[in-house]
Amino acid sequence: MIAKPPPPPPSSSTISTLSHHHHTLNSTTSLHWVSHPQSSVKLFTSTSSTNTTTANPSRVKAATNSSTSLTTDTTTKPHRDSYDETLLNLLRQRKTEDAWLVYTQSPHLPNPTCLSRLVCQLSYQNTPSALTRAQSIIQRLRHERQLHRLDANSLGLLAVAAAKSGDTLYANSILKSMLRSGYLPHVKAWSAVVSRLAASGDDGPKEAIKLFRSVTRTIRKFPERTMVMNSRPDTAAYNAVLNACANLGWTDKFLQLFEEMPENKCEPDILTYNVMIKLCARIERKDLLVFVLERILEKEIPLCMTTLQSLVASYIGFGDLEAAENIVQAMREGRQDLCKILRDCNSDEFPNENENEVFEKLLPNMNYPTDYEPPLLPKVYPPNTRMYTTLMKGYMKAGWIQGTVGMLDAMRSQDDTASHPDHVTYTTVISALVNVGAMEKARQVLADMTEDGVQANRITYNILLKGYCQQLQLDKARDALKEMVDSGIQPDAVSYNTLIDGCILVDDSAGALAFFNEMRARGIAPTKISYTTLMKAFSVSGQPKLANDVFDEMEKDPRVKVDLVAWNMLIEGYSRLGMLDPVKEMIERMKKKGVYPDVATYGSLASCIALARKPGEALLLWNEIKERCGLITDESKVSKTGSSSSVPILKPDEGLLDTLADICVRAAFFKKALEIVAFMEELGIAPNKTKYTRIYIEMHSRMFTSKHASRARQDRRIERKRSAEAFKFWLGLPNSYYGSDIEIASSK
Structure with missing residues (x-):
């Protein structure tokens, strides 16, 4: 038995930099980063010769030459054979831990059979430590250009193990x-x-x-x-x-x-049509759900309760709680004419003609004549626990807490044990109560759950953690986490993401970092949300450099993908402090990586420009936004690429445009301000005229009334004056509002 070797420590420069920035937060909180397992994007190198076709191509082996190894093996052949035989015997006895110890102590690379078996058995264990060990073998073989020693089965099993652990990129x-x-x-x-x-x-x-x-x-x-x-x-x-x-x-x-x-x-089965139900729900085609059910019955595919639950869940997703209730009630009454019931429920639904061509091929029965008699269910399907729970989720979504709790009580008193509440049912009720802040009642339901012999799971506790964090009760959230661990339920990334987010709500960036470090100490891999939430904690607390360090770690982690949300969180941290140059540099950097700014990115940049008091930058930003909106075309980009369609079209929101207009009005860029407010009106956004009128009167009421201005200076102001008068007209202020002063100034 060998303990998992500790991960290599992070670089001293990273630790010292982060610790220096964080020292003011909490002297007792240490900041550490755990290095991530490296992902090998290309597993096989060009040194392997071309594979030859055999009777079983999934086990094709490359012709090799021992000279390709980068290491020098001075071990004698009998000694090597002895090591390999010992290793193989341990693997045959399924003593994987002992086999791993022998592998780590072996002075040479084991033979292909031993290596493939060891990788297979480590993959079968399906634990984080076993997966790390299997990955280390891959990394060693890749380094020594010996990956051809592994067969297809071992690599396939490793891919499955990586996928199950959540590392889909590696798989x-x-x-x-x-x-x-x-x-x-x-x-x-x-x-x-x-x-x-x-x-x-x-x-x-x-x-x-x-x-x-x-x-x-x-x-x-x-x-x-x-x-x-x-x-x-x-x-x-x-x-x-x-x-x-x-x-x-x-x-x-x-x-x-x-x-x-x-x-x-391959013939479609019931799962195929269950997926088709999901497709109909995703593209908002409620009218097609009944046709999917009819097609299943028509093809005599054995129906399962999951299909009926999917139908109920889909109608709930469409907000059609009545149809969902009708399905459950029909099942309670033992009716088999469910297709007719659904047709009657959705008789006023009009199909989307744009999608009909596809679904006419998938569901030819949708074109049957109107007098077509819908098929009957092959037997009676009484509702079970999952069906009632699905309907209960509909009540919760509709905000009917009393109905949700009432259904739980009814299920608890049912004679049929198949309808008794399970952990999903209790968790649904707890979630409904948490959503309305009724934490004491949620706790009581958890107690009832335990009393009924139903074991709470990780999801149940994660919902409780979320409720306590939303109520700003971090101490109770920590107690719930301890109770969770004491019950033998291990927290996951969602648990810690919730706690980190809770720390943000109480402005406790040190606590957020402590939870992040605790999560990694438990061997829980941070997710994309983990990184971005921690970045948010530092951004909100005015520590963008620490947010930047978290971003750098995220970029190094092969298990997560840095997306636009992460970039925006990093940019927001610097924007809050008006640090314009770093914000502009980051936006250029993200563009080079093929990530285009969205409304949130530009909104942060606009706010940063306002804080930095550099209105000229707002004009550059407005020009870029006009390009992205298609109001103007960048000919240079079109000439190089032949098309500007590679850059996604932008649709600005009220916050972004209002911030830009505010900057322009304060800086007396009235021509640009008129462009922006006109665009806002085109988008159906009502500009805040009251605010702009107040700014104009407070800042610019006497900008053209100086009696001592030279004629040359007055001439230079003519165009600006015209823009100002046009803006006054848009505000509803008459042009004669300052007429007397202007005339007096002009007569002097």
């Missing part, structure tokens, strides 16, 4: 590298990664579709189907990629993949 990189090197992963391995990517945030669904296409393209290159039988996509793989399309709302791609299934001898 995706493994599979992509395998494909580039001629390895074909088993369908169970690559479809599991596609499934995880499809359900993840950021660009996960898009990456899932790309990975699916990469695998299927590679498979098509093999003329013999038997050679790639184990890697060909199955129905589960298609369901995973269809789920990615549903999450993105890509109807055309969904149809393309759906129609492709028969080519690979």
